[in-house]
Amino acid sequence: MPRDSLLKQEIKMGSAPAQIPTSFGHELRACLRCRLVKTYDQFRESGCENCPFFKMEEDHERVVECTTPNFNGIISVMDPTRSWAARWLRIGKFVPGVYTLAVSEPLSEEMKGICDDERVQYIPPKRL
16 A cells, blocks of 8 residues: 555554654754643644644643653654553553653643643643
């Protein structure tokens, strides 16, 4: 099956992969809700594939509100539903992509309210 057809099929099924970071320097950020890792510019251009309700691509200040450059470790997940590591990290229902192992900052109260309104789970980081 051609790659375009596979990608269309994945999008239809809801498992299209997230963008892979275009660089691995200081411009990397992690989503505070789902821990997806991309560059600042990628979040600004296309938002978060797991958290489209944050609308980061429409309001660029949301990129700073909903992401952080402070995170620990990186894991690439190709098939979250079958990966024991993804299940252990509680990212088994998210799209394939690059994720951090942990963030240390919580979402703001306003962003938590958006999660509540959208009826999506938010698990705050554990206190260190």
